[in-house]
Amino acid sequence: GAVVSQHPSRVICKSGTSVKIECRSLDFQATTMFWYRQFPKQSLMLMATSNEGSKATYEQGVEKDKFLINHASLTLSTLTVTSAHPEDSSFYICSAQDRGYRNQPQHFGDGTRLSIL
Amino acid sequence: AQSVAQPEDQVNVAEGNPLTVKCTYSVSGNPYLFWYVQYPNRGLQFLLKYITGDNLVKGSYGFEAEFNKSQTSFHLKKPSALVSDSALYFCAVRDRNNAGNMLTFGGGTRLMVNP
Numbered sequence: 001g002a003v004v005s006q007h008p009s010r011v012i013c014k015s016g017t018s019v020k021i022e023c024r025s026l027d028f029q030a031t032t033m034f035w036y037r038q039f040p041k042q043s044l045m046l047m048a049t050s051n052e053g054s055k056a057t058y059e060q061g062v063e064k065d066k067f068l069i070n071h072a073s074l075t076l077s078t079l080t081v082t083s084a085h086p087e088d089s090s091f092y093i094c095s096a097q098d099r100g101y102r103n104q105p106q107h108f109g110d111g112t113r114l115s116i117l
Numbered sequence: 118a119q120s121v122a123q124p125e126d127q128v129n130v131a132e133g134n135p136l137t138v139k140c141t142y143s144v145s146g147n148p149y150l151f152w153y154v155q156y157p158n159r160g161l162q163f164l165l166k167y168i169t170g171d172n173l174v175k176g177s178y179g180f181e182a183e184f185n186k187s188q189t190s191f192h193l194k195k196p197s198a199l200v201s202d203s204a205l206y207f208c209a210v211r212d213r214n215n216a217g218n219m220l221t222f223g224g225g226t227r228l229m230v231n232p
Contacts, residue, residue, distance in 0.1 A: 004160075006160065034219075034220075042224070042225070043207065043222050043223065043224045043225045044161075044207070044222050046219065046220075049219065091158075093160050093161070095160075095161075103149055103166075103168045103213075104166075105151050105153075105163040105166055106163075106220055107163070108153070108160035108161040108162070108163075109160045110159050110160040111158065111159060111160045113158065
């Protein structure tokens with residue numbers, strides 16, 4: 001089945017550090033990738049939709065200068081949390097959609113737990 | 118606009134008993150419906166989907182779900198629960214007319230299967 005690899009799985013760093021998270025579709029091409037944030041015991045909150053070769057579309061309330069998204073190829077999207085602070089600590093999950101198959105499920109990475117000290 | 122409701126934060130069931138996790142949805146057009154399961158510190162794993170055709174869909178690990186258009190529901194079911202089914206379950210919907218492929222998730226239901 002379709003596999004999405006997300007790296008790193010866990011990051012612990014000091015306040016003010018920028019952190020990059022990678023999301024790769026390993027065996028399919030993903031025109032669209034999605035970035036979610038999940039707080040403890042809560043559902044997934046869509047942060048942005050990443051389209052290959054174009055600017056990401058951010059959801060209301062998500063700072064695009066804080067959460068930089070790059071989708072340079074059909075198999076890779078990156079999320080960079082710039083100058084991270086403790087309130088950015090969360091579980092970040094990416095997903096990818098196989099292009100051309102809108103009725104197919106999104107495939108999710110295993111998530112990245114970000115802890116800012 | 119599209120939305121999903123999972124009315125139960127937690128469902129408790131004894132091992133071997135049937136389980137149901139409820140989901141209702143709202144879309145302006147016709148829905149694509151999905152169930153996902155999440156284990157601790159992991160991403161979401163796809164369980165099953167309804168696209169068209171038979172209202173009863175079967176998925177991974179013995180799970181099934183029934184699409185009910187009149188009640189706008191898509192409840193997840195399993196005839197005999199296992200302790201290993203204990204996890205967080207999410208229902209999701211996408212409007213077929215949603216060009217952006219965006220999924221909307223319910224709030225999640227924690228399933229606890231007791232030995």
